[in-house]
Amino acid sequence: MxxxxxxxxxxxxxxxxxxxxxxxxxxxxxxxxxTGIGIRSLISGxxxxxxxxxxxxxxxxxxxxxCGHVDVVPxxxxxxxxxxxxxxxxxxxxxxxxxxxxxxxxxxxxAACEALVNKNQEIPxxxxxxxxxxxxxxxxxxxxxxxxxxxPCDCLVAEPTPRRHPCIGQKGLxxxxxEFSGTPAHxxxxxxxxTSAIMEVMTLLDHVRELNKTEYAVDPSLxxxxxxxxxxxxxxxxxxxxxxxxxxxxFNPGIIRGGEKANVVAQHCALELELRVPWGCSIPELIASLxxxxxxxxxxxxxxxxxxITDPASPLVAITCDAVKNIYGxxxxxxxxxxxxxxxxxxxxxFKVIEYGPGEIPSLHAVNERTPIDSLEKASLVYQAVMxxxx
Numbered sequence: 001m002x003x004x005x006x007x008x009x010x011x012x013x014x015x016x017x018x019x020x021x022x023x024x025x026x027x028x029x030x031x032x033x034x035t036g037i038g039i040r041s042l043i044s045g046x047x048x049x050x051x052x053x054x055x056x057x058x059x060x061x062x063x064x065x066x067c068g069h070v071d072v073v074p075x076x077x078x079x080x081x082x083x084x085x086x087x088x089x090x091x092x093x094x095x096x097x098x099x100x101x102x103x104x105x106x107x108x109x110x111a112a113c114e115a116l117v118n119k120n121q122e123i124p125x126x127x128x129x130x131x132x133x134x135x136x137x138x139x140x141x142x143x144x145x146x147x148x149x150x151x152p153c154d155c156l157v158a159e160p161t162p163r164r165h166p167c168i169g170q171k172g173l174x175x176x177x178x179e180f181s182g183t184p185a186h187x188x189x190x191x192x193x194x195t196s197a198i199m200e201v202m203t204l205l206d207h208v209r210e211l212n213k214t215e216y217a218v219d220p221s222l223x224x225x226x227x228x229x230x231x232x233x234x235x236x237x238x239x240x241x242x243x244x245x246x247x248x249x250x251f252n253p254g255i256i257r258g259g260e261k262a263n264v265v266a267q268h269c270a271l272e273l274e275l276r277v278p279w280g281c282s283i284p285e286l287i288a289s290l291x292x293x294x295x296x297x298x299x300x301x302x303x304x305x306x307x308x309i310t311d312p313a314s315p316l317v318a319i320t321c322d323a324v325k326n327i328y329g330x331x332x333x334x335x336x337x338x339x340x341x342x343x344x345x346x347x348x349x350x351f352k353v354i355e356y357g358p359g360e361i362p363s364l365h366a367v368n369e370r371t372p373i374d375s376l377e378k379a380s381l382v383y384q385a386v387m388x389x390x391x
Contacts (some may be wrong), residue, residue: 001057001112001115001118002111003111003115004107004108004110004111004373004376004377004380005089005094005107005168005210005373005376005377006089007033007107007110007111008094008096008099008103008104008107008108008211008371008376009087009088009089009096010029010087011026011029011070011087011098011103011106011107012085012086012087012094012095012096012097012098012099012103013085013086013087013096014026014029014033015085016070016071016072016098017071017072017073017074017075017097018071018072018073018074018131018132018134019074019135020048020289021048021049021050021071021131021132021135021139021365022048022049022050023045023050023051023052023071023131023132024045024049024050024051025145026070026103027043027045027051027052027053027070027129027131028043030053030070030110030129031053032066033110033114034055034110034113034127035051036252036376037113037114038117039051039055039068039113039117039123039127040055040056040057041054041055041056041127042054042055042056044143044144044147044149045131045139046139047336050132050139050140051130051131052128052129052130052131052139052140052143052144053127053128053129054126054127054128054144054149054150055123055126055127056121057126060344061126061151061153062125062126062153062390063066063124063126063153063154063390064124064125064126064153064154064155064386064387064390065125065126065127065128065150065153065154065155065156065346065351066109066126066127066128066156066158066383066387067127067128067129067130067141067155067156067157067158067342067346068102068105068106068109068128068129068130068157068158068159068357069106069129069130069131069132069133069134069140069141069279069342070106070129070130070131071105071131071133071134071135071140072097072098072101072102072103072134072297072385073091073097073134073365074097074207075097075367075369077300079367079368080367080368081095081107081368082095082096082368083096084096084097084369085097085325086348087099089373092368092372092373092374093228093360093370093371093372093373094145094318094371094373094376095368095369095370096369097230097369098369098372099359099363099369099370099371100157100160100359100360100361100363100364100369100370101359101364101365101369102159102160102281102357102359103166103309104357104358104359104375104376104379105157105158105159105160105357105358105359105379106129106158107376108158108357108358108376108377108379109127109158109380109383111376111380112380112381112383112387113127113387114206115380115384116384116387117212121387121388121391123387123391124226124390124391125387125390126150126153127151128141128144128150130144130342133341133344136303137342137345139190140342141342141346142345143272145345145349149348150349150351152349152350152351153351153352154314154315154316154351154352155316155343155346155351155352155353155354156316156320156353156354156355156356156383156386157341157342157343157346157353157354157355157356157357158355158356158357158358158383159341159343159355159356159357159361160357160358160359160360160361160364160371161335161355161357161361162232162233162236162335162361163324163328163355163375163378164324164325164330164332164333165229165232165256165332165333165334165335166317166320166321166334166335166354166355167334167335167336167337167343167354167355167356168225168309168310168312168317168334168335168336168353168354168355169225169307169308169309169310169336169337170307170308170309170336170337170338170339170340170341170343170344171246171250171276171277171278171279171307171336171337171338171339171340172276172277172278172281172283172304172305172306172307172308172344173274173275173276173277173303173304173305173340173344174274174275174276174277174283174286174287174302174303174304174305175272175273175274175275175302175303175304176271176272176273176275176287176290176299176301176302177191177270177271177272177299177300177301177302178201178204178270178272178273178294178298178299178300179268179269179270179271179297179298179300180197180198180200180201180204180258180268180269180271180294180296180297181197181267181268181296181297182194182196182197182198182199182200182265182266182267182268182271182296183195183253183265183267184260184264184265184266184267185264185265186263186264186265187261187262187263187264187265188263189265190265193265194229194265195265195296196265196266197258197259197267197268197269197296198256198258198259198264198266198269199266200294200296200297201256201258201269201297203293203295204271204290204297205253205292207289207290207293208249208251208273208275208290211249211251211286211289212248212249212250212251213248213319214249214281215244215247215248215280216247216248216280216281217242217280218247218278218279218280220278222309225312225334225335225336225345226243226246226247226336227243228333228335229242229246229335229336229337230243230246232335233335233337233338236361236362237361237362238349238377240361245338246278246336246337246338247278248278249275249276249277249278249286250276250338251273251274251275251276251280252272252273252274252275253271253272253273254272254273254274255270255271255272256269256270256271256272257269257270258270260343260389261311271297276340277304277306277307277337278307279307279309281307283304283306287299288301288302305340305344305345305348308343308344308347308348309320309336309347310347310352310353310354311352312334312372314352316352316353316354317334317354319386319389319390320354320356320382320386321333321334322385323381323382323386323389324356324382325384327378327381327382327385328378334354341355343355356379356382357379358372358375358376358378358379359371359372359375360372360375
């Protein structure tokens with residue numbers, strides 16, 4: 001039986017940065033691994049090497065899906081203690097890009113399946129490994145759902161989470177590409193003459209700052225989950241004011257491009273704005289408010305996803321939390337978070353979804369990303385317990 005840390009290191013060493021998003025090599029490693037333990041699978045993809053894998057079996061579709069993404073965000077060499085794709089294993093960690101997000105989770109899934117096969121136990125789950133979670137899932141989970149390759153059921157996504165706190169919900173997402181127009185004039189006369197497209201963007205962002213001060217009303221039971229989640233995430237990240245992050249609209253003007261020359265009042269400016277939407281905030285009303293305050297701007301394109309959550313009383317949540325408690329002990333309860341993942345697409349398609357996986361969360365997407373070996377091992381034990389329960 002292969003050590004889970006070795007599986008994780010192997011996966012880290014296979015380049016699958018997104019962009020460009022080529023995952024054929026890492027998917028082939030997973031296919032070969034699964035074939036070696038008697039699990040059949042199908043690979044789908046496109047000409048650019050963006051490949052997905054879904055396991056296949058006889059009889060009725062399983063009531064459980066384990067899901068993971070194999071793409072990782074890019075990494076430059078500078079600043080890393082070890083090269084980012086080295087997969088170095090020391091006494092405590094597997095090092096490298098994707099070790100936490102989320103090749104570690106994929107490795108723990110594979111190790112769990114091998115352990116059960118070695119015990120002559122069935123794998124009561126479909127496995128899906130997808131290519132482009134980091135860029136929205138168009139060729140990955142969304143393609144599999146559109147093609148009916150996955151049937152709604154209970155689903156565990158192996159994204160990294162705090163050790164005792166599976167995640168059952170995420171804030172919503174609103175991404176807007178906007179264009180603003182102005183009236184050009186000599187820069188020395190502004191603001192007396194001309195309308196600056198750049199300053200129109202600034203005016204809209206002032207409005208967004210005001211929206212950030214709004215706290216939205218939610219059901220009392222959800223309010224309690226948000227309160228508990230805030231305490232966990234504050235400790236995990238060392239960030240003050242996490243409650244505000246979960247209950248308020250957060251925003252990032254990721255890209256602003258505008259202006260023609262330093263002494264010309266800008267005639268054009270483009271804005272790429274991302275907002276994370278809390279429970280209780282209406283996305284159509286939000287967009288209407290933004291458009292109303294963008295007097296000289298228009299929305300060119302948008303992508304929106306409502307906040308989503310799995311019922312904390314569902315069997316999936318109880319089974320997963322029990323498995324975690326049996327492995328780790330201590331207080332175990334589910335949380336919600338501010339990030340987005342493939343869970344939102346799965347919930348929208350009718351799946352009940354929980355996220356639970358290994359990793360060192362502060363290191364994800366960061367220089368010196370790494371995952372603790374013991375978290376890989378214990379996540380594998382949790383996955384085995386969940387699968388055994390469903391079998």
